[in-house]
Each structure stands twice: as structure tokens, then as C-alpha cells.
Amino acid sequence: MVLHVVFAPIFEAYQVGSRGSATAKNILAWSEAARQFCREIGKKPNGKAIRFYLGDDEKKATADVLRLEALWDDVETRWSDLAGARAASSEFACWDDGTVALGRAIAKGEWSITLDPPKPAHPRQPVVGD
Numbered sequence: 440m441v442l443h444v445v446f447a448p449i450f451e452a453y454q455v456g457s458r459g460s461a462t463a464k465n466i467l468a469w470s471e472a473a474r475q476f477c478r479e480i481g482k483k484p485n486g487k488a489i490r491f492y493l494g495d496d497e498k499k500a501t502a503d504v505l506r507l508e509a510l511w512d513d514v515e516t517r518w519s520d521l522a523g524a525r526a527a528s529s530e531f532a533c534w535d536d537g538t539v540a541l542g543r544a545i546a547k548g549e550w551s552i553t554l555d556p557p558k559p560a561h562p563r564q565p566v567v568g569d
Contacts, residue, residue: 466508467493467500476500478546480511482533489534491546499548506545514538 470477476493483489491507493500518532534542537554544552 467497467504476504478504478507480507481514482531483539484529484533484535486531486533489539489542491542493546494548503545503548507542510538510542510545 466478467476468478469475470490470492473492475495476497477490478493479488479490481489493503493507514534515532518527518529521527537557540554541552
């Protein structure tokens, strides 16, 4: 079984004027080594920063970084909810394999991605959807 995720446009949250492109341009960095825009956002479970490469087209990178920021906001919200229920698997909000894959797809400008479902932490624990 695989999961197919389609990203919905996020026009309500990121309309020009509320959190428009000027904000996105301020959070974009240019990597001379990679010759493309990038954004470091969030942390890996080991506490190290993660960098997403967004290509060399500034207009496209600006749009994609807004979607990436929205995904990170969701990661933080999910972690806060789990931490509040004492069910978080880490001491801080961090990317997991699935959310990193989603972030990398967004950084490439993709609007859908197919993922393998997560493996259960315990062999007898069912995977959601089984």
C-alpha cells in the first residue's frame, strides 16, 4: 500500500498583503555552492537544521517557500498537540521521514507525492488505514 498526497493551494493563509511575497523573499537565501535558493527551517530529530533547496527561479522559490512554511507550521502544530497529550516522540518539533519527503516535494514545486505508509513502532501495532 502507498499513500498519495495532493497538496492543496494555501491561498487563504498566504494572500498578498497578509503574509505576501515580501516576507518570503526575506526568508530565502542563495546558496552559491548549489547555485539556487534555499531555506533552512525546523530541525531533524538529531537537533540539526534541515535545508531545502528551491531552485534558481526566485519567483517560483518565493511561492514554494510559502508552502514549505505552511507545512512546517503544521509539523509544529502536530507536535504541540502530541506533546500536550504526552504522546510526542521527541522533545521538540522536528521533521520525520514523511514530512521531510513532503517538504522536499514542495521545494521542487511538486503538487503531489506518493509515499510508503509509516512502519509501526511496535510489530503488533496496526498502521493507520489497515
